[in-house]
Amino acid sequence: MANSTMAAGAPDTGTPGNMGDVRRSNLSLVLGCIVQSSPSTHVTRAQVAAATGLTKASVSSLVLDLLDAGIIREIGLNPQGERGRPGVGMELNPARAVMGMEINVDYIAAGVTDLSGTLLLHRTRERDNRNSAAGPVVAALAALTAELRAAAEAQGIQVLGGGLAVPGLVDDKAETVIMAPNLGWNLEVLDLGSLLPGVPLGTTLFNEANAAALAELGYRPAGGADFLFVSGEVGVGGGLVISSELFTGPDGHAGELGHVVVQPEGAACSCGGTGCLETVAGQDAIFFAAGLVGHGRADSLARLQAALAAGDAAAADAVARAGHYLGVALASTARLLNISSVVLGGHFATLGEWIQPALTESLARYAPGKLRPEDISLSAVGEAGALLGAAGSVVRSLVDAPYRLRAQQ
Amino acid sequence: MANSTMAAGAPDTGTPGNMGDVRRSNLSLVLGCIVQSSPSTHVTRAQVAAATGLTKASVSSLVLDLLDAGIIREIGLNPQGERGRPGVGMELNPARAVMGMEINVDYIAAGVTDLSGTLLLHRTRERDNRNSAAGPVVAALAALTAELRAAAEAQGIQVLGGGLAVPGLVDDKAETVIMAPNLGWNLEVLDLGSLLPGVPLGTTLFNEANAAALAELGYRPAGGADFLFVSGEVGVGGGLVISSELFTGPDGHAGELGHVVVQPEGAACSCGGTGCLETVAGQDAIFFAAGLVGHGRADSLARLQAALAAGDAAAADAVARAGHYLGVALASTARLLNISSVVLGGHFATLGEWIQPALTESLARYAPGKLRPEDISLSAVGEAGALLGAAGSVVRSLVDAPYRLRAQQ
DNA sequence: TTATATAGTTCAAGCGATAAACTAACTCGC
DNA sequence: GCGAGTTAGTTTATCGCTTGAACTATATAA
Structure with a gap:
């Protein structure tokens, strides 16, 4: 059948391609390569060049951008008994994190994960959301995330963005829960901006089952x-x-x-x-x-x-x-x-x-x-599946488009 | 939810992006724009530039490539009562075509369509394929396509490639019909190369229902x-x-x-x-x-x-x-x-x-x-639906990757 | 005939990838 | 301990492609 994966660089939308797209695409390629090898497998620029097919010069330049954006960091040299000059290892910056959040029928929950998906902080709060409009529930969640965010920042960890999982049909563009029968919600618009004020990547809305599916993907x-x-x-x-x-x-x-x-x-x-x-x-x-x-x-x-x-x-x-x-x-x-x-x-x-x-x-x-x-x-993911998946999705979107962070700061 | 449409230029495969990708992508964008306006709506370079967001200079250069490849041609000026210099109209080259083919339970069929999807020639031949191995059926179809191709070429029409629809599960990469219970076929490898020898785009295999669906798309x-x-x-x-x-x-x-x-x-x-x-x-x-x-x-x-x-x-x-x-x-x-x-x-x-x-x-x-x-x-498509869809798919793949034809000649 | 408007081409500039040359840092063998 | 060999990463020149501006071409309107 006609190939659904299109040629590299082909835009599926009507926007013209310019050379910046090539850079963005390769930036994502390099970051994706570093992510795959994490944690602490000591990926070097040379290895990335070999794996991606890019030249060493390009990789060096792209890596510089990722370092500037704070997405990755260099770790010490690799003094293994190899011949030749040792490469400089790179890993995801452990001081950057995303917030995963969940609203469910009888609780709200939030958790902070680093960029490799490890859950660093996690807090659940029981709450009967069945007869509550979206506003108060989001406000309660905002209070919870503020606590966690402060705790993270006390450890020097910056939260870049967030993902919220909800048991219902969502429209992530309009930040609207179209239908969540078990919450009694119908076309509720959520004020996602209030959850993590000022974070560079904002907060994205997810369907709970979809988020959990993505979390599961990480364990397969x-x-x-x-x-x-x-x-x-x-x-x-x-x-x-x-x-x-x-x-x-x-x-x-x-x-x-x-x-x-x-x-x-x-x-x-x-x-x-x-x-x-x-x-x-x-x-x-x-x-x-x-x-x-x-x-x-x-x-x-x-x-x-x-x-x-x-x-x-x-x-x-x-x-x-x-x-x-x-x-x-x-x-x-x-x-x-x-x-x-x-x-x-x-x-x-x-x-x-x-x-x-x-x-x-x-x-x-x-x-x-x-x-x-x-x-x-x-399923290998436990209670926090939806939350982990939502957070992981935010990381994935960052990996797909790392330039978003570079542009912000 | 996580956006499934990725940023323009982002490769979903691990291949590095270079500037040639940008050109290929924009080539496809321009051709897609010309296709949408066909037939004979008199699209000019300036209109393409406005529609795609590319500059006039880029469009001129890209159009030159498409003309060189013979995919499009220029038609006369537009002497409409507009102010300013009239643009030069462009359309798909009517002297280029693709062959749609179908093998079904009790017949084989083939048809030649131009690049805008219009059926120019069509011939059906009754044949009981139920108890026939793939080889003889493909050979019979090759004879039919040879006739049609000769007829097309007699009119100065060049066949660029072909699409074959079969009622069963197919693996288009391996040119294999995995399962076609109604034909009695199981893992039959088809010699697609024999159907249209020497055509630049080759022949692609399709599932019948999928091909018909794509044909339907053209009518919606x-x-x-x-x-x-x-x-x-x-x-x-x-x-x-x-x-x-x-x-x-x-x-x-x-x-x-x-x-x-x-x-x-x-x-x-x-x-x-x-x-x-x-x-x-x-x-x-x-x-x-x-x-x-x-x-x-x-x-x-x-x-x-x-x-x-x-x-x-x-x-x-x-x-x-x-x-x-x-x-x-x-x-x-x-x-x-x-x-x-x-x-x-x-x-x-x-x-x-x-x-x-x-x-x-x-x-x-x-x-x-x-x-x-x-x-x-x-359904608005008739008998020839699968055949038209297979042919249309080949055209679509050409529009997605016009450089394939440019490289060939 | 002149002004105006639109189409399309030419040309310099900028950006990004590439390849090759170059510098840096380590291991091995003597 | 020191040079040879090996691998990592940077610098530099070049090429390809888009861009924007200047320019040419061709129409209508007054």
């Missing part, structure tokens, strides 16, 4: 760059990663796995549809089917696990049902998008061992040979 | 650049167009709409799965349910139309059933990929008026507000 072995991440929260979401890039569809919010129809004669869904996966595999649906009602979310999940461990039949049935229909949805998705790898997150990861038998059987029936048991894995 | 109003094309043939295929680009998934063969699970308790499918859309909405399934057996394909379709017109209950039921489940599959797809526009092709277009009531009702039930009746349209 090399080459595992194509997968569907399934986010099991109150709703069921999905994040589609193709060639290490998030696929977000025409308007930027593809991946609503929860509303794939798995039971044409099934129950009505909150979205207005019928027989959606969410009606059988969402947290509320599983808890209800298992006879668990009226507890908190985390509490219900713990009780469900206990019931499963105790051999409770209703609990086992509820989970098996969810697994079966998850398999139907995944089979359709695998065929439609040619996905051959799935990562289960949220409650699907928590219930992994109990849900897998039914899921495996279902996949064998609906997508034989396409999604085998070994193609399904459980 | 401006702005309608995101849609799912549904190909209704023996199998049910799909072509996903996003931002005027084909989305082909991780390995290049996404879009298998026919194997979305719409009936978890349904019939076994030839793919090994259960309840796939193809088992209720493929041509064979509809014909069987309508009580039509043992006729040729085109004949069966005509008989089915006659039965529907006559008010035959079994025929109406079969088509309604197909429409209902097509709606289920489209609802899932719309949610998963955030598609808001669907184009029906093949037998779904032929049966349009009879299938739409059930489809509309189904969509209202499974994807309320997401896919409304006005979001569903019937």
